[in-house]
Amino acid sequence: MEFSKQTTQQIFPRIKENIVGVSIVGKIENLRIKEEFKEADLLVATHSGIIPISLKLSKSGAFVNTKSAGAKSFIEKYFSYFQDAGFYQKELNQLIERNYYHMGQTLYQMIGLDFKGEFDESWLEEGYSELPGQLPLEMKKIVQKNYQQTISHIYAILEKMSHEREPFARSLLNLIGLGHPDMLQVICFNKKINNGESYELESIYIGDCAEKMQEVGHFEMMPFNPQISSLEIRFPGFQLQIRIKPMNKFTTPSYKINCSVHYGVKHAKS
């Protein structure tokens, strides 16, 4: 395939040493290795060490999904430079439980039943789905309000931590997909041609920690928009979107935090 050939040619110049081996992370069974190299897809071995490579394929102009984290460990895991991370996490988790309970009560009340702390058989027996996309509009609104209240609290935590700019910026590196100091992030942007019949490589973007570190230091928290379930942090050349959503079913109090980056200039809103 033409895509892969061009991508390889872009990657080569970024690797100073001779390549002595390449392996695919998905095929490695050793968990310790997988853990160490985070979101890498490929490991390139050179004489002086291993370079992890994260490959991304994305429509040009679209957000590139860099991380999907679990909400109940998000702060602790990705903002571990902060002493208070554990405390904030606990607080957040309590809020998640409370909001979940409240959402359950509200929804059960709408169908004239009593919420006992979880979505039980009676929910399904009444013919309602566990997937938010299948819900009647009024119920969907309740569910989304829950997401929004939760992301609002996450915003408050991030805002507080962001005053300590250095550790905060370092934490953000993880979220934009550079979880390892030697990581090369390779994003292939493609665009549709002849009416969506086929695709064509538009550009290839390659980033690493060293150059990203500069930009990340200039982060700016965008004002919180209570209408939506995401927040945004802006950098000189790109923006990071942090979104909360259910893992899959909304009927359990566990959510995931999707992080995506958008390159190029989006027109400022203000």
Add this chain to the structure above:
DNA sequence: TGACTGCCGTTTAGAAATCG
């Protein structure tokens, strides 16, 4: 079994284009 992760798909608001 519930928490977590990666990757990708669908719906929809509102911008842009086109029409009468």
Add this chain to the structure above:
DNA sequence: CGATTTCTAAACGGCAGTCA
């Protein structure tokens, strides 16, 4: 012009899998 249609990116959704 305002009304209407078209189009796109933002917002929202979900599957398939791992792991403890």
